[in-house]
Amino acid sequence: MQPIVVPEADRRWDCLSLGEVMLRLDPGDGRIHSTRHFAVWEGGGEYNVARGLRRCFGLRAAIATALAENPVGRLVEDLMLQGGVDTSLLKWIPYDGVGRTVRNGLNFTERGFGLRAAAGCSDRGHTAISQVKTGDFDWEAIFGKKSGSRWFHTGGIFAALSPSTAEVAVEAMDVARRHATPISYDLNFRDSLWKSIGGKAKAQEVNREIVRTVDLLLGNEEDFSAMLGVHPKGVTEDFAELPIAAYEDMLREVAAAYPNLKLIASTLRTAHTASRNAWGAIALYQDQIVHIPQIDIDIYDRVGGGDSFASGLIYGLIAGKPIEWAVRCGVAHGALAMTTPGDTSMTTLTEVERAMKGGSARIAR
Numbered sequence: 001m002q003p004i005v006v007p008e009a010d011r012r013w014d015c016l017s018l019g020e021v022m023l024r025l026d027p028g029d030g031r032i033h034s035t036r037h038f039a040v041w042e043g044g045g046e047y048n049v050a051r052g053l054r055r056c057f058g059l060r061a062a063i064a065t066a067l068a069e070n071p072v073g074r075l076v077e078d079l080m081l082q083g084g085v086d087t088s089l090l091k092w093i094p095y096d097g098v099g100r101t102v103r104n105g106l107n108f109t110e111r112g113f114g115l116r117a118a119a120g121c122s123d124r125g126h127t128a129i130s131q132v133k134t135g136d137f138d139w140e141a142i143f144g145k146k147s148g149s150r151w152f153h154t155g156g157i158f159a160a161l162s163p164s165t166a167e168v169a170v171e172a173m174d175v176a177r178r179h180a181t182p183i184s185y186d187l188n189f190r191d192s193l194w195k196s197i198g199g200k201a202k203a204q205e206v207n208r209e210i211v212r213t214v215d216l217l218l219g220n221e222e223d224f225s226a227m228l229g230v231h232p233k234g235v236t237e238d239f240a241e242l243p244i245a246a247y248e249d250m251l252r253e254v255a256a257a258y259p260n261l262k263l264i265a266s267t268l269r270t271a272h273t274a275s276r277n278a279w280g281a282i283a284l285y286q287d288q289i290v291h292i293p294q295i296d297i298d299i300y301d302r303v304g305g306g307d308s309f310a311s312g313l314i315y316g317l318i319a320g321k322p323i324e325w326a327v328r329c330g331v332a333h334g335a336l337a338m339t340t341p342g343d344t345s346m347t348t349l350t351e352v353e354r355a356m357k358g359g360s361a362r363i364a365r
Helices: 045-056 071-083 139-143 156-160 165-177 199-213 220-230 244-257 304-317 323-337 349-356
Strands: 015-018 022-026 039-043 059-067 091-093 106-109 119-123 152-155 184-186 216-219 263-273 278-286 288-298
Touching: 015 045, 015 165, 022 059, 022 071, 039 071, 045 059, 045 071, 045 156, 045 184, 045 304, 071 091, 119 165, 139 165, 139 288, 152 156, 152 165, 156 165, 156 184, 156 199, 165 184, 165 288, 184 199, 184 263, 184 278, 184 304, 199 220, 216 304, 220 244, 244 263, 244 278, 244 288, 263 288, 263 304, 263 323, 278 304, 278 323, 288 323, 323 349
Parallel strands: 015 059, 015 152, 022 106, 059 091, 152 184, 184 216, 216 263
Antiparallel strands: 022 039, 106 119, 263 278, 278 288
């Protein structure tokens, strides 16, 4: 495995993400099916990484996406602007008045508590970004020397939206590679996205091809199994026990199958209850295993924890930190992101570094 080389900071952005940004509707402490009030946030697997890099780590981040031009789309834009992510690559698609041809994605999410697991109900058919096609973004201009990004991130959620989105992901990756831009890809398996278009068999067909152009591959044991057909041995369906040797073997099997990969990272999560998880990570870099052991953490809202792990890890790589520091940063950022509502991180680099050192939760005043 070769090292990841991050370009110098003379490019326009530190990270560019490609993916859908949805409006998340959150019933707070209640349930989706019985609430009378929703709080709104913006969120999306690929977008969350860019936002974390901007808001927590202070990097220049952008999102390539599309929205239907109506008040819901403008609300999503307003939330994105508050997050500080560059929206200059946001495409506005004319709205037909009722959403027959184009619309904005909605994601209803309840947090869960104790024995009641977190749950989501997405409403994202025919969304603006799902209809994007090759040629819609001028990737050569985006990644070219007069513009450019030091990093490119996308993932399996975007690739699952439609046959054309997978093609757009590959198109973007090919141009990014020509301009020496490192590429990260979060497998992010979502059964709800794949079940009506061929299930795991189709997911593996699409993702095995995409992963051949990736530098940093992210996921968890379910993602590697469902998206690539690589199964960690000795892991039960409830993931109650996570034998580290099995995870090391899994990462090495993926590395052998995809020699282009420079870094492979998996989060380690055991859900004791919806509000109490064991959380850690394991990574393979330059043939060496980096293991951050699990610790028990309290969960307020688990959605986006993996995305925040990704942004913390990517920050460490962009900042030129040692690989163990970068993985530990990802674990700390993911843990802190799960202490606040919404998909996205509300923490600071100072808080992340304090958590990495094992700082206590005593009040700071």
